[in-house]
Amino acid sequence: MISRRDLLKNTAKAVAGISVPLAALEILTPARVQALKTDKAVRWAFLVDTYKCVGCGLCVKACKNENEIPYDANVTRTWVERYVLTKDGRFFADSPKGARDGFISSKIDLGKGNYQDIKQEEIKKAFFVPKLCNQCENPPCVQVCPVGATYQAPDGVVLVDRTWCIGCGYCIMACPYGVRFFHPVHHTAEKCNFCYHRITKGMKSACVQACPFGARQIGNIKDPNDPVAKTITTERVGILKSEYGTKPQVYYIGLDEEVR
Amino acid sequence: MKNHVLRPLFVVVGLVVIVLLIRPFYVPKDFGVHERGYMYGWYREGNIEDWKKVTVKYQGKEYCKACHEDKVNTTDRTPHAIIQCENCHGPAMEHPSDPPKLAIDKSREQCLRCHSKLVYPSSGRAKLRGIDPENHNPGIECVMCHNPHKPSLEGLK
Numbered sequence: 112m113i114s115r116r117d118l119l120k121n122t123a124k125a126v127a128g129i130s131v132p133l134a135a136l137e138i139l140t141p142a143r144v145q146a147l148k149t150d151k152a153v154r155w156a157f158l159v160d161t162y163k164c165v166g167c168g169l170c171v172k173a174c175k176n177e178n179e180i181p182y183d184a185n186v187t188r189t190w191v192e193r194y195v196l197t198k199d200g201r202f203f204a205d206s207p208k209g210a211r212d213g214f215i216s217s218k219i220d221l222g223k224g225n226y227q228d229i230k231q232e233e234i235k236k237a238f239f240v241p242k243l244c245n246q247c248e249n250p251p252c253v254q255v256c257p258v259g260a261t262y263q264a265p266d267g268v269v270l271v272d273r274t275w276c277i278g279c280g281y282c283i284m285a286c287p288y289g290v291r292f293f294h295p296v297h298h299t300a301e302k303c304n305f306c307y308h309r310i311t312k313g314m315k316s317a318c319v320q321a322c323p324f325g326a327r328q329i330g331n332i333k334d335p336n337d338p339v340a341k342t343i344t345t346e347r348v349g350i351l352k353s354e355y356g357t358k359p360q361v362y363y364i365g366l367d368e369e370v371r
Numbered sequence: 372m373k374n375h376v377l378r379p380l381f382v383v384v385g386l387v388v389i390v391l392l393i394r395p396f397y398v399p400k401d402f403g404v405h406e407r408g409y410m411y412g413w414y415r416e417g418n419i420e421d422w423k424k425v426t427v428k429y430q431g432k433e434y435c436k437a438c439h440e441d442k443v444n445t446t447d448r449t450p451h452a453i454i455q456c457e458n459c460h461g462p463a464m465e466h467p468s469d470p471p472k473l474a475i476d477k478s479r480e481q482c483l484r485c486h487s488k489l490v491y492p493s494s495g496r497a498k499l500r501g502i503d504p505e506n507h508n509p510g511i512e513c514v515m516c517h518n519p520h521k522p523s524l525e526g527l528k
Contacts (some may be wrong), residue, residue, distance in 0.1 A: 162494065165499060166496055212484070213483070214485040234490070236492055237492075237494060239491075240490060253410070257413070260414070262414030262418075263404055265405075274421075275415055304422065312423075317429050321458055326495070
């Protein structure tokens, strides 16, 4: 015959035993703990200061060379857009050759060989906006890939597996920012990956290094001492197309409502 | 059931079996669902290492300084100190072994990237010293008169 005291004791023991999850019994090696910690400690983010950008296009030149994007093909991982707003309410935007050769003329490229010259006194505001992959927290390009060829690495960068990509082009259609294209040589989807081979070696992305004016910066948003993380978390910054819910990780200082 | 109905069914079943047999050999071991789940984390893990192995081409000013300290020190005293050597001299890659000589971009267009005057308010471009390329010695290379390592007007050749 079991006493009431024993019944309550044993029940309490059994409940306590059952509520210990299996994961709590796993023995972790120090190496495994370190790996878990370091993986979580990096999330790459980009900061663009549009006030500092002068439209020289040295970033685009460096990017194309560094990442072996055919120099004369009209595709690029990053580009610079020029926005010109006139006092009488007209609005122009262009990016000839992705600004690979910079902006050396005041004539706006309207496409199909047409150019529009805007006189200095007509300009209300004019500025340059560098664009690149936003390495979204919720990347729509990754969602649509039918074969698992594009994915988000643990540090937040969206990569393309060239050996796995079948070239269906869904991701190119899905990206709201238009940063993806077909690589003319590999015939697979291609995109900016923050120069993954450089940032994982402790270097800056090629465009960040090439920019003479500090308009482009890259940093680890999970490191509270990172100057880029500090700016993003404590100052007023904007993102592109927030209405899509993609949570882009390229932050802009000095965004204007005309910039899309 | 009649044989002609069953025969295509056997073919389909046979194909499914063949695909299932090939699959374990064809799909790499590290392909599968990772940290961020099926929606964002379904991939071949080895590809991350593949991307890390891409060769670095732009080495940065410090790399140049190891041998060309005099040149770097000269430009560092000028407003052009903010410009990377490789922006004009091209990516160093494994220089001096490969390539032994770099192709320098001395073109007029290279200088005009910044120094073609564009008065764009709220952009850093407006603050740069610039010229009107159509009126300032058109057709002539800037380096005929200006020294990009000593860009001040006192540095004129």
